[in-house]
Amino acid sequence: MHFSNLFHQFGELTVTGLAQGAIIALFALGYTLVYGVLRLINFAHSEVFTVGAFTAVIVWGGFGLNQDSPTPGLGGFVGYLLIGLVAAMAASAVTALVIELVAYRPLRRRNAPPLAFLITAIGASIAISEFVGVLTHRNNKGVPRLIKQEEVFPFLDGKVTDLQIFIVVVALVMMVGLDLFINRTRLGRGIRAVSQNPDSAALMGVNKNRVISLVFLLGGLMAGVAAIMYLLKIGNVRYDNGLYLGVEAFAAAVLGGIGNLRGALLGGIVLGLFENYVAGLFATNWHSVGAFVLLVALLMFRPTGLLGESLGRARA
Amino acid sequence: MRQGLTRALGGVAIVALAAGLAACNKSSSGGSGNAAEGKNCGYEIAYLGALTGPSANLGVNIEQGAELAVEQYNKKNGANCIVIKKFDSQGSADVAPGLARQLVADKKILGVVGLPFSGESQAANPILNDAQIPNITPSATNPVLSTKGWKYFHRAVANDSAQGPAAGAYIKNVLKAEKAFVVDDQSAYGAGLADQVKATLGSAVVDSDKVGGEGKQTDFSATVTKVVASGATALFYGGYYQNAGVFRKQLTAAGWKGVLVAGDGVNDKGYIEAAGKDAAEGTILTCPCAPASKAKGSFVTDYKTRWKVDAGTYSDVAYDAANIFLEGISKGNTTPEKLNDYLKSVNYTGVANTYKFTDTGELDPTQIVVWAFKVNNGEVVPDQAAPKA
Structure with missing residues (x-):
């Protein structure tokens, strides 16, 4: 136990944990959206993230950027960031839709048991990640440095960098946008209707399959944004990064209350912070132990997660 | 959890593939027996280690060094005199033991170059040792490996x-x-x-x-x-x-x-x-090696010519390890047991170092670099x- 470590590095651990938590939260949205509507754990969502991340790196490469090229100015940063975002979001959304069309929709049409969905999810996940692994020779792919990561203001013992602020702000904006979309728009009402009662919704004229596709699309878009934030923060991507981060994102979704959008954000940030504190208190190899003990302990007392409501609950 | 599943599935697939390959090889060579043209021909040595996986580069450096040695030997002693068999462990301690069992089932294999990593060595070496197959690792450097009483284990570099x-x-x-x-x-x-x-x-x-x-x-x-x-x-x-x-x-x-x-x-x-x-x-x-670029003789250029890349870490040591086996075989040590006895007294000067082994299979302390x-x-x-x- 290194209490002095935790105290003396509390600020820095908090800031880096928040940034990592924001990325996990964006990633977790895909799990929670699909679960809210289909009661299905979409394990292949981790590959939605991986494909988005690699696509962005490849597109940047097409513009002549690699990890050794110099950091562009503000204009370059915004331009390349938008290009990367569009590429990653498009690739992730397409991947999510393809997974739904190939791995899930045919099963749904035949009324397959839930276990069959779980197996096709794992199958799709392994197939895609191994495919990416073979294509990339299982090597790390370096990410161009779009931003220098300079200190903006000090915080306790540590510092807050421009990149960390950027990641947290982007995550919040995406969350608020998604929340408004689900709660205020006609399409969002369709999603809530299907998630409350698919049969009644269908009787009321909601196109169930279209709603399901929309949910996968939204999850993919969020994973694309998460992928870009991840690339900027970590600086490398490898075929199996999505798998490990996906487990954490799924845990965050459950922690916050699966099927609950705001819960995913809260769960992601709690997980990111807690992992860092445990790493500071013990050693980094304990961070997963701490995080998952927290998950088990919390679910014992609040089986539905922190915020525990579902996507379809009627809005006040 | 899911990584474990992935590995397990991959492991099963690879074992099945290796079994298939082994079966093919047995049927073809058993039928004709044409490989043994020269004296002491028709035997195999094996490379057991990573060719794919997260740390594959380190394994590929070694395999290419060993394969180069075998090819040069065969140029002098007849095509396919000695065959090198490759077993891809992916550097994983979960995969390596299954491959080691495949390996020891092939009775033509007299010696093994490998395993490159310490974790997989701990998992697979007991199997090689029980089957009495001499092995030389050109790179696994955890000191524990030589303390297990494995009589068939040798290390061509200094340990950690x-x-x-x-x-x-x-x-x-x-x-x-x-x-x-x-x-x-x-x-x-x-x-x-x-x-x-x-x-x-x-x-x-x-x-x-x-x-x-x-x-x-x-x-x-x-x-x-x-x-x-x-x-x-x-x-x-x-x-x-x-x-x-x-x-x-x-x-x-x-x-x-x-x-x-x-x-x-x-x-x-x-x-x-x-x-x-x-x-x-x-x-x-x-x-615990000298720079591969400083290796003696024409090794550096030979390697570059053959593989189109520069020799990497331990390529030269692996080349020497394979040559130690080849020299032993050419002197008539054509059973694993005889070859292992040969290693006990070997004093071989290769391109990277001069090799003598202690009783526990470690490189002689005077040769450490x-x-x-x-x-x-x-x-x-x-x-x-x-x-x-």
Whole structure:
């Protein structure tokens, strides 16, 4: 136990944990959206993230950027960031839709048991990640440095960098946008209707399959944004990064209350912070132990997660 | 959990494939028997180690060195005189034992070059030992391996009780770091080496941390925080090249300007590819080997001609290890038992070193070399022979 470590590095651990938590939260949205509507754990969502991340790196490469090229100015940063975002979001959304069309929709049409969905999810996940692994020779792919990561203001013992602020702000904006979309728009009402009662919704004229596709699309878009934030923060991507981060994102979704959008954000940030504190208190190899003990302990007392409501609950 | 499942499925697939290949080979060579043209021909040696997987580069360096030796031998002694069989462990301790069982079932195999990594060696060597197949590892450096009573185990390089103290001495005497930080990836190799470095540095180690191995962790922010806060000017990383690169990149991004020192597991260009040229610049990499580029004879050019890449870490040692087996076979030691006896008394001068083995299979202490390499302009270049411990 290194209490002095935790105290003396509390600020820095908090800031880096928040940034990592924001990325996990964006990633977790895909799990929670699909679960809210289909009661299905979409394990292949981790590959939605991986494909988005690699696509962005490849597109940047097409513009002549690699990890050794110099950091562009503000204009370059915004331009390349938008290009990367569009590429990653498009690739992730397409991947999510393809997974739904190939791995899930045919099963749904035949009324397959839930276990069959779980197996096709794992199958799709392994197939895609191994495919990416073979294509990339299982090597790390370096990410161009779009931003220098300079200190903006000090915080306790540590510092807050421009990149960390950027990641947290982007995550919040995406969350608020998604929340408004689900709660205020006609399409969002369709999603809530299907998630409350698919049969009644269908009787009321909601196109169930279209709603399901929309949910996968939204999850993919969020994973694309998460992928870009991840690339900027970590600086490398490898075929199996999505798998490990996906487990954490799924845990965050459950922690916050699966099927609950705001819960995913809260769960992601709690997980990111807690992992860092445990790493500071013990050693980094304990961070997963701490995080998952927290998950088990919390679910014992609040089986539905922190915020525990579902996507379809009627809005006040 | 899911990684475990992936590995298990992959392992099953590979075992099945290897079984299929072994069956094919048996039927073809058993039928004709044309391989044994020259004297002492018609035998096999094997490479058991990573050809794919997260640390594949290190394994490929070794396999290509060994294969080159066999090809050159066959040019003199007839085509297919000795065949090299390859078993791809992916560097995984889960996969290697199954392959070792496949390997020992092939009765033509007289000796094994491998296994390259310490973790997989611990898992697979008992099987090779029970089957009495002599093996020479050109790179697994955990000291524990020679203490298990394996009579058929040999190590063609110094172990980490030479490399660890040398790395520690480099940090202390050459870098003159008063504060050092030690991190390992919890692998048999990484943790063992890091412990040796800690023992050498003593009170200069201000703090240490343990991180996840290849692919298991990519966000090192908590460890980076500790390193920066500790005020260390040198950091030793015990582990393999991919994560070392990811880690170094994040250290640099967080503004840490100290020197990263790492062992032979990071001594590969894959490290620079992961870290980026700027972050990797100035990194010190040790190796219980001399630079492959300084190997004697025409090895360096032969290797480049054959494989279109420069010889990597341990390519030269693997070439020598294969040649030790080949020389033994050419002298009529055509059973695993005889070949193992031959290794007991061998005194072979190869391109990288002169090889004699102790009773426990270690390289004779007088032959130990440890070198420090430096990353300079995006290339790993020899720096200086590190002080012996």
